[in-house]
Amino acid sequence: MSLASLGISALFMVGCCAAAQIARFLSQRLVTREGIVPILINEAIAAAELCACCFELIIVADNFGVSTYAVCLFLLTIWWGRVWGDASACPYTHMEDLVEGRTSFKEMALRSWAELMGGCCVYRIVQVFWWLELAETHRGRAFEACNADLQVSxxxxxxxxxxxxxxxxxxxxxxxxxxxxxxxxxxxxxxxxxxxxxxxxxxxxxxxxxxxxxxxxxxxxxxxxxxxxxxxxxxxxxxxxxxxxxxxxxxxxxxxxxxxxxxxxx
Incomplete structure (x- = not known):
């Protein structure tokens, strides 16, 4: 596969991160900072950013190998650690907080729901990008049936x-x-x-x-x-x-x- 295809994948992931930053900025400006709503919006944005990038990382791993995938993931996790703030895009962190008495069951459930909504809904955006087939690695991927990664029981x-x-x-x-x-x-x-x-x-x-x-x-x-x-x-x-x-x-x-x-x- 050509480096141009890898470059398009990289640009898509950078674009997703930039779009998420814009969404956070707008959320801070338009939504009150009090209450659970801004927290849920932040979790949904983080989950959408995570999943959109990881959809593209699947393309990277399939076509350029696990080592390239690992480098991209490493750089992304560093970035997410700097910009996500209190969001985790992962429900078990809230479960840990519940066990340690730092949050309520209601907040844990709501955060997890927001993360699921953000992560699952973003696929349609990724699918449209793949449908455009700007890179040869995207050919046929938009409507391709997916296969599980589980290779053991x-x-x-x-x-x-x-x-x-x-x-x-x-x-x-x-x-x-x-x-x-x-x-x-x-x-x-x-x-x-x-x-x-x-x-x-x-x-x-x-x-x-x-x-x-x-x-x-x-x-x-x-x-x-x-x-x-x-x-x-x-x-x-x-x-x-x-x-x-x-x-x-x-x-x-x-x-x-x-x-x-x-x-x-x-």
């Missing part, structure tokens, strides 16, 4: 998504606690590495909204299997990270003795 896939999500969340919590220099780059590198490691087994989504937006109803697994792998597996891993990170031995390993002692006192 649903239970093994759920274990992979769960364990990888657990490791990813533990790493993020440790980085947040230690606040090292270039922490966002380290976090992005760890997340991207885990995605690449799981890529040929479960797809390495580690985000139920992303997996649902990209692969719900695809050939290769049933809807129930999809839920088991990408919702139950990933969410279980994230929720388990909360009590595991509080264990003394884990905190000493990840953030050092001083932080472990401080956590115990608190």
């Amino acid at each position: 649903p239970y093994v896939g759920a274990a992979i998504e769960g364990v990888a999500t657990l490791l990813c969340r533990l790493a993020s919590k440790a980085i947040g606690a230690k606040e090292p220099r270039f922490g966002s780059y380290i976090d992005s590198f760890i997340g991207t590495s885990l995605v690449v490691a799981a890529f040929n087994f479960s797809g390495g989504y580690f985000n139920p909204v992303l997996a649902t937006a990209l692969k719900w109803g695809c050939r290769g697994h049933t809807n129930l299997e999809h839920i088991i792998v990408y919702w139950i597996g990933a969410c279980a891993g994230a929720i388990l990270s909360v009590p595991i990170f509080k264990l003394g031995v884990v905190r000493r390993l990840l953030v050092g003795d001083d932080n472990g002692s401080k956590a115990k006192k608190e």
